[in-house]
Amino acid sequence: MRSFGVEGAFLFKGASLMKIISGNLLDEGTPVWWTGVAWSSDIRLAAQIDPKAAESLEKELAGTHGQRVVSLEVVPLKAGGLMPRRQVIRQLGPTVRPDLGPLFDARMGQAA
Amino acid sequence: MYRAEPVDIAVLKERAHDYRDQVERRLSGAMSEDHFKPLRLMNGLYLQLHAYMLRVAVPFGCYSAAQLRVLATISRRYDRHYAHVTTRQNFQFNWLKLSDTPEILDLLADYGLHAIQTSGSCVRAITVDPHAGFGRHEVGDPRWIAESIRRWTSLHPEFTFLPRKFKIAITGDETDRSAFRLHDLGIQLVKKDGEVGARIFAGGGMGRGPAIGLEVVAFSPIRDVLGWVEAILRVYNLAGRRDHLYKSRIKVLVASLGADAFRAEVHQAFADAGESRPVLSDAEYAATAAAFSRPDFAPDAAHDPAPALNPIQAHWAKRMAIAHVAPGYTGVMISLKRPGGIPGDIDADQMDGLADLAEQFSFGELRNTKEQNILLPHVRLRDLPALYDGLEPLGLTATNSGLASDIVSCPGMDYCNLASARSIPLSQVLSERLDRLGLDDELGPLSIKISGCVNACAHHHVADIGILGVDKTDTDYHQILLGGASDANASLARTISKALTTDQTADAVERVLRRYLQVRTDSEESFAACVRRLGLTPFKEAVDAAG
Numbered sequence: 137m138r139s140f141g142v143e144g145a146f147l148f149k150g151a152s153l154m155k156i157i158s159g160n161l162l163d164e165g166t167p168v169w170w171t172g173v174a175w176s177s178d179i180r181l182a183a184q185i186d187p188k189a190a191e192s193l194e195k196e197l198a199g200t201h202g203q204r205v206v207s208l209e210v211v212p213l214k215a216g217g218l219m220p221r222r223q224v225i226r227q228l229g230p231t232v233r234p235d236l237g238p239l240f241d242a243r244m245g246q247a248a
Numbered sequence: 249m250y251r252a253e254p255v256d257i258a259v260l261k262e263r264a265h266d267y268r269d270q271v272e273r274r275l276s277g278a279m280s281e282d283h284f285k286p287l288r289l290m291n292g293l294y295l296q297l298h299a300y301m302l303r304v305a306v307p308f309g310c311y312s313a314a315q316l317r318v319l320a321t322i323s324r325r326y327d328r329h330y331a332h333v334t335t336r337q338n339f340q341f342n343w344l345k346l347s348d349t350p351e352i353l354d355l356l357a358d359y360g361l362h363a364i365q366t367s368g369s370c371v372r373a374i375t376v377d378p379h380a381g382f383g384r385h386e387v388g389d390p391r392w393i394a395e396s397i398r399r400w401t402s403l404h405p406e407f408t409f410l411p412r413k414f415k416i417a418i419t420g421d422e423t424d425r426s427a428f429r430l431h432d433l434g435i436q437l438v439k440k441d442g443e444v445g446a447r448i449f450a451g452g453g454m455g456r457g458p459a460i461g462l463e464v465v466a467f468s469p470i471r472d473v474l475g476w477v478e479a480i481l482r483v484y485n486l487a488g489r490r491d492h493l494y495k496s497r498i499k500v501l502v503a504s505l506g507a508d509a510f511r512a513e514v515h516q517a518f519a520d521a522g523e524s525r526p527v528l529s530d531a532e533y534a535a536t537a538a539a540f541s542r543p544d545f546a547p548d549a550a551h552d553p554a555p556a557l558n559p560i561q562a563h564w565a566k567r568m569a570i571a572h573v574a575p576g577y578t579g580v581m582i583s584l585k586r587p588g589g590i591p592g593d594i595d596a597d598q599m600d601g602l603a604d605l606a607e608q609f610s611f612g613e614l615r616n617t618k619e620q621n622i623l624l625p626h627v628r629l630r631d632l633p634a635l636y637d638g639l640e641p642l643g644l645t646a647t648n649s650g651l652a653s654d655i656v657s658c659p660g661m662d663y664c665n666l667a668s669a670r671s672i673p674l675s676q677v678l679s680e681r682l683d684r685l686g687l688d689d690e691l692g693p694l695s696i697k698i699s700g701c702v703n704a705c706a707h708h709h710v711a712d713i714g715i716l717g718v719d720k721t722d723t724d725y726h727q728i729l730l731g732g733a734s735d736a737n738a739s740l741a742r743t744i745s746k747a748l749t750t751d752q753t754a755d756a757v758e759r760v761l762r763r764y765l766q767v768r769t770d771s772e773e774s775f776a777a778c779v780r781r782l783g784l785t786p787f788k789e790a791v792d793a794a795g
Binding site: 160162163164165166167202203206207214220221222225226229230231232233236237240 | 280345670
C-alpha cells in the first residue's frame with residue numbers, strides 16, 4: 137500500500153488540536169484548502185486553524201467565497217498534526233488509480 | 249429493448265434545458281449553492297472527493313449499443329476515459345466539471361438517457377432481474393411493470409419530496425436476482441389461477457439497520473399494482489420520519505408501526521384512494537409491453553450445430569452462458585472483475601468494443617447487473633466462439649460470474665465522501681489471491697461483497713461473505729460478516745470478526761473459504777447451505793485462528 141506520510145510544516149507540537157478547512161471549486165469540483173489568505177489545491181499549504189475559530193471562519197468563508205468554493209468542511213487534523221488520509225486522497229487522487237488524480241491533469245495540461 | 253418515444257426524448261430535452269438554465273444561474277451567482285444543490289441532486293449530480301459525479305439512470309439496467317457508445321463518448325470528452333457500473337445497474341462518471349454537465353445531459357437526452365431521480369428523496373431508478381425477457385422460468389417480464397411504475401412515479405408531484413430515497417426492485421422469476429425483499433418496495437411477478445400478478449413487499453433495505461421486507465400484498469392483479477405502489481408511498485410520505493436522516497427510510501417506519509399495523513395502513517390507503525386510485529388498464533399495460541421490442545430470433549437457431557469452442561472458450565461458456573427461452577440462444581455474462589482490477593470499472597475502448605459486439609451478436613442490447621457486470625441477453629449459441637474472440641482483445645473474458653472472485657465492491661474512500669474505509673484495495677488483494685490460489689471453480693457459487701461504510705452500497709448484508717469497512721485510527725479496517733442472502737432464503741449476514749486490517753481480512757477470508765472446503769458435505773453443498781447447516785461457529789473459529 138502507498139504511504140501517505142506528510143512532512144515538514146504540518147508536524148508541530150500541539151497540532152493535534154488544530155483544524156483545516158477544505159472545499160471544492162464550484163465549477164471544476166477540484167478539492168481545495170484554505171491557506172489563510174486564499175484557496176489552494178496544494179494541501180501542503182492548508183492553514184492550521186484554532187478549533188475555536190474554525191467554525192466561524194468556515195461560515196465566513198462560505199459567505200464571502202461561496203461563489204467560487206463550495207462544500208466547505210472543517211476537518212480536524214490527526215494526533216501529531218498529521219493530515220487525515222481522506223484529505224490526502226483528495227489531494228493525490230484515488231489510491232487505486234493514481235493516474236486519474238493530479239497526474240491526469242498534468243498530462244492534459246502538457247497535451248494542451 | 250425499450251424504444252423511447254418522441255415524447256420521452258422531448259421531456260428529457262426539456263429537463264436538460266431547465267437544468268442548463270439552473271447551472272448558468274449558479275455559475276453566474278444568480279443562484280446560491282443552497283438553492284442549487286437540491287436541483288443538481290435531482291439531476292443525479294453529486295460532489296464527491298475529487299470532482300462532480302454523475303449517476304446516469306439505466307432503467308431496469310437495459311440499454312442499447314448506441315447508448316453505450318454515447319457513454320463512451322462522454323467518458324472521453326468530459327471524464328477520464330472510463331465509467332463505473334453500480335450495484336443499482338446504473339453508470340457513474342466520477343470526474344466531471346459542473347459547466348460541462350448541461351451539455352452531457354443534453355447529449356444523454358438525444359439517446360433517451362438521463363440522470364433524473366438517481367439522487368434525492370424520491371423514487372429512484374427501478375432495478376430489475378437482468379434475465380428479464382429471456383429467463384426460462386420467468387412468469388412475466390418484470391420490465392413492463394417496472395416501466396409502468398417508472399412512468400407513473402417520474403416527476404410525480406405528490407412523491408417528489410419523500411422523507412428519503414425510495415428504491416424499487418422487481419423480478420419476474422422465482423429465482424430472485426433482483427433482491428426485491430431487500431428494497432423499500434419489492435415486487436415479484438407470480439401466477440395465481442393462471443393469472444400473472446404481483447406479490448408486493450415493503451420495508452426492506454440495506455444500509456444502516458438492514459431489514460428484510462414485509463409481504464404487504466400476497467397477490468395483486470397487474471391492474472392494481474400502481475394503486476398499491478401509491479398506497480405504500482402515501483403511507484410512507486405521510487408517516488415517515490423527516491427529523492432524523494438515519495431514521496427516515498421506510499424500513500424504520502415499518503419497524504416502528506409493526507408489521508400488522510403497517511400492512512393495515514397500506515390496505516386502508518389503498519381503499520381510501522377510491523376512484524382516484526391509479527389503475528393500469530389492460531390496454532395501457534399492453535402498450536407499455538409493446539414498447540419493448542422483441543428480438544427477431546432466427547427460427548432455425550434451434551438446429552444450429554453445437555458451437556465449436558476450444559477448451560478455454562468451453563470453460564468460459566460453461567460459466568458465463570445463461571439459459572435462454574429462445575431455442576439456440578443464450579445470455580452471456582461479461583465480467584468486469586479481472587484479478588486485481590477495479591470491480592465495475594469499464595474503460596472507453598471497452599465500452600466501444602462491447603457496443604460493437606452487442607450489435608453484432610446480441611441485437612444491440614446490453615444489461616447492467618447489480619453485481620457490477622454487463623450481460624449480453626440474446627447471443628446465438630453458434631456465435632459464442634466469435635464473441636469470445638471479440639471479447640479477448642478487450643480484456644473482457646474473466647470467467648468468474650457468480651464465483652468468489654466476482655467481488656462486488658463499492659468505490660469506498662478512494663472516491664466517496666461517505667466512506668469509512670477503502671474497499672477497492674481489499675477487493676484487489678482478494679481477487680489476486682483467489683486467482684493465484686485457483687480456488688474459484690472448487691468453491692463454486694459464492695458471493696463476496698465489500699462496502700466501505702454502513703450505507704452498504706455493495707450490499708454486504710446479503711452476501712455469503714460480507715465485508716464492512718470501518719475507520720479505526722484513520723486506517724482501513726474491515727469486519728467480516730457471514731450468511732447473507734437475498735433470494736428466497738433471504739437472511740442478513742452476521743458479524744463474525746472484530747475489525748481487521750486489509751491484509752488480516754484477506755487472510756481471514758482465505759481461512760473461511762478453506763474451512764468451507766473442509767466442512768461442506770460435498771461439492772454440491774453451497775457455501776450458503778453449509779452456513780445454514782453448521783452455523784457461524786466453524787467459520788468464526790477460522791477467522792480467529794490467525795497466529
